[in-house]
Amino acid sequence: MDLAWQELMAITELQEFEVPNENPFEAIPYLSMEPMVSQGGFGMSQPQPESIPATCDAHPAAVYENAYPEMMPPYQRLNPHMDMHYSLPVPGGHGSSRMLANTQALHPPLMSLLEHMNMKTRSHGIAKDGVINLHCTGQIKQACTDDLESDSGLSLGSSPPLASPENAVHGVPSYLPADGMMGYAESESIGEQYRMRPSLLGSVDYQQSYSSYPGTSFPTTANMQPINQQTYQPIASLKQPVLPTALHDLQLNSSGLTRLGAYQSMYPKPSSVPVPLNRDQRRARTLKIPFSLDKIVNLPVDDFNELLTQFTLNDAQLALVRDIRRRGKNKVAAQNCRKRKLENIVHLENELGQLRAQREHLTRERLEFQQNLAIIKCRLSDLYTQVFSQLHDEEGHPYSVEEYSLQQTNDGNIYLVPRNTALEGE
DNA sequence: GAGACTTGTCATGTA
DNA sequence: ATTACATGACAAGTC
Numbered sequence: 001m002d003l004a005w006q007e008l009m010a011i012t013e014l015q016e017f018e019v020p021n022e023n024p025f026e027a028i029p030y031l032s033m034e035p036m037v038s039q040g041g042f043g044m045s046q047p048q049p050e051s052i053p054a055t056c057d058a059h060p061a062a063v064y065e066n067a068y069p070e071m072m073p074p075y076q077r078l079n080p081h082m083d084m085h086y087s088l089p090v091p092g093g094h095g096s097s098r099m100l101a102n103t104q105a106l107h108p109p110l111m112s113l114l115e116h117m118n119m120k121t122r123s124h125g126i127a128k129d130g131v132i133n134l135h136c137t138g139q140i141k142q143a144c145t146d147d148l149e150s151d152s153g154l155s156l157g158s159s160p161p162l163a164s165p166e167n168a169v170h171g172v173p174s175y176l177p178a179d180g181m182m183g184y185a186e187s188e189s190i191g192e193q194y195r196m197r198p199s200l201l202g203s204v205d206y207q208q209s210y211s212s213y214p215g216t217s218f219p220t221t222a223n224m225q226p227i228n229q230q231t232y233q234p235i236a237s238l239k240q241p242v243l244p245t246a247l248h249d250l251q252l253n254s255s256g257l258t259r260l261g262a263y264q265s266m267y268p269k270p271s272s273v274p275v276p277l278n279r280d281q282r283r284a285r286t287l288k289i290p291f292s293l294d295k296i297v298n299l300p301v302d303d304f305n306e307l308l309t310q311f312t313l314n315d316a317q318l319a320l321v322r323d324i325r326r327r328g329k330n331k332v333a334a335q336n337c338r339k340r341k342l343e344n345i346v347h348l349e350n351e352l353g354q355l356r357a358q359r360e361h362l363t364r365e366r367l368e369f370q371q372n373l374a375i376i377k378c379r380l381s382d383l384y385t386q387v388f389s390q391l392h393d394e395e396g397h398p399y400s401v402e403e404y405s406l407q408q409t410n411d412g413n414i415y416l417v418p419r420n421t422a423l424e425g426e
Numbered sequence: 427g428a429g430a431c432t433t434g435t436c437a438t439g440t441a
Numbered sequence: 442a443t444t445a446c447a448t449g450a451c452a453a454g455t456c
Contacts, residue, residue, distance in 0.1 A: 301444060331434060333446055338433090341448090432455075440447080 280324045287317045289324075296321055297328030391416060 277285065280293060289296075290311050299307060304325065313321065384401060391399045399416060408414050 327435065329445070330436080330447095334434070334448080336446090337448055430456085432453100434451105434453085436449105436451080438448085438450105441445090 280320075280327070283320055284324065287320055289313075289317060289321060293324055293328065296324045297332075 284293060291307060295307065296304070308318070308321070384406075387406065388399055388401050388404075391404075393399065403419060404416050405419050406414055407417050
């Protein structure tokens with residue numbers, strides 16, 4: 001009996017199944033984990049899963065070698081919520097965490113296998129990044145496409161890469177010089193259309209407003225200098241009288257635009273092809289709006305209102321300016337909204353792929369766990385039967401496995417007790 | 427010419 | 442009340 005007992009205890013993995021306050025030799029809690037094995041006890045007549053080796057005498061180590069040909073990472077590292085997959089109903093109130101802990105302790109190779117799975121997951125993340133990169137490439141392609149019919153005078157290329165107040169107003173210089181230029185080619189002075197306030201006479205805004213219209217010749221005021229005498233003359237390709245405005249932005253820059261952005265917005269890229277005016281540009285040109293669409297759209301509200309106060313605009317002009325501002329901001333918002341939508345789609349697709357891979361791993365892991373559990377139960381049943389075959393009462397009658405179980409006390413002694421009886425202090 | 431796609435705009439809701 | 446922003450829906454243009 002001692003020999004049989006030692007053999008029984010030699011299955012070290014069984015100790016991992018021990019549950020406090022439970023009969024260590026009661027396998028009923030684990031039977032519930034195994035739908036393939038009946039709960040009728042450990043009789044040799046238990047049905048065996050097809051995948052279980054023919055003999056129950058196989059060494060546990062050999063069992064594990066066969067059952068875990070590869071490593072599997074801990075799923076919990078991938079998704080802490082996935083322990084729900086282990087939450088099989090367990091009589092006796094054993095939580096899923098307990099079972100998972102047992103599982104990990106029961107199958108040491110499983111840890112390495114789970115690590116392997118974890119690495120695969122990291123690799124998947126790299127692939128995810130690759131997808132995003134492809135997506136961004138597409139965005140760049142889109143961003144390079146000018147929309148010549150944009151009512152608000154903006155385009156994807158001039159839009160900030162992300163929706164942020166900083167980008168929208170301050171940071172990113174426009175790729176489209178047309179944003180800052182109305183494209184006006186009229187030779188007549190539109191400045192005469194406005195009644196400049198005395199305090200603003202000769203102001204830089206006044207100059208700037210005209211500088212926004214390439215091709216416009218300005219009425220020369222006392223403090224205005226010919227454009228070819230300005231500080232930024234070195235830009236050879238510049239033929240339009242926009243330098244005073246650029247100088248103003250570089251010196252003052254109180255409009256919310258960065259110096260670089262304002263500077264570049266005032267220096268259109270040379271283009272041999274004339275850019276057709278969009279609807280708002282044409283309207284602004286018709287109504288002779290004295291400042292650029294870029295400012296109308298991108299200035300902060302305070303600066304925008306201040307800009308409006310510097311000119312006396314009629315109702316039609318004010319309405320147009322506010323419409324341009326509204327449409328321009330909404331255009332950027334729509335672009336950002338669509339970009340976020342696409343990014344969300346890519347993100348969800350990646351998550352879906354990860355979840356599918358995790359589900360596949362879990363299914364495989366669960367199957368392997370069930371197979372090994374059945375093997376262990378079979379082995380335990382063998383040893384249990386072997387132990388009981390050597391136990392006899394005073395009259396020489398064998399004890400029944402169905403009626404008695406083995407329990408170990410704290411002092412290490414093993415007792416044969418009826419199944420419906422629990423030893424005190426255990 | 428039909429359909430998919432892109433982009434701008436409007437209407438509406440929210441902060 | 443105003444403003445900015447987000448987003449669905451629609452229209453127009455493009456491929």
